[in-house]
Amino acid sequence: MAEQTLSATAPARRTPNRLVPTVTAELVRSIVRGEFPPGALLSRETDLSERFRVSRTVVRESIKVLEEKGLVSVQQGRGTTVQPRIRWNLFDPIVISACQEYDADFESSAKLVVVRAAVESEMTRQAAERFTAGNAVQLGRMLAAFDGIGDDGPAFLQADRALHEFIVDLSGNEFASALSRSTHAWVVQPAQLTNERLVTTIHDALAEHEAICAALCANDGEAAAAAMRAHILDSWRRTYSLLSSEG
Secondary structure, rough: OOOOOOOOOOOOOOHHHHHHHHHHHHHHHHOOOOOOOOEEOOHHHHHHHHHHHHHHHHHHHHHHHHOOOOOEEEEHHHHHHHOOOHHOOOOOOOHHHHHOOOOOOOHHHHHHHHHHHHHHHHHHHHHHHOOOOOHHHHHHHHHHHHHHHHOOOOHHHHHHHHHHHHHHHHOOOOHHHHHHHHHHHHHHHHHOHHHHHHHHHHHHHHHHHHHHHHHHHHHHHHHHHHHHHHHHHHHHHHHHHHHHHHO
């Protein structure tokens, strides 16, 4: 928790620079969970120094990192102001992790699904246009691997992620690949579903995978894009239903 001090866990000989990531992560979590809402001033350096039991230098460097991530704006004489969420670098690993942690109503997840569906469907269309016989062999092996998974939910999620990454990578767009990797881990939220509940979604997902792969093998970009978009949106609806019922 952000209220806990760092002195109990941080060795006395740790250098200030090594404390900056820890303080930064705690401040990110405090901002994301609403302790410091957009438009509010962050606590003064002296107060944050006492709160985390670190030097003001560490606090100052941590605030600089927050500014780089778009979470705050520092103005001389006016203090440090928390920025609107729309200005945050939401794909930064620390920020996206905190957003997931405090996404109790899954609103952020739902928004991210829309982004992922748009990106991956277009990349699937492009992948279909450059899909080769060799790619078809690789894809066939990946589909066959699902047969041995059975009711192992975590194994299915791992194979599912590999399949999506393979297809997006085939588009040749490295920016889309990076975006897909950062969003897929959050949207799936495997840790929040029990294996028993997760396996109920596998049958539908497998059928959707086959539709996507069939369109890719036929070099039908439009059909592949439509199948991928439907798969991502329908998968989220199933996942959301399970997450809501478990909550």
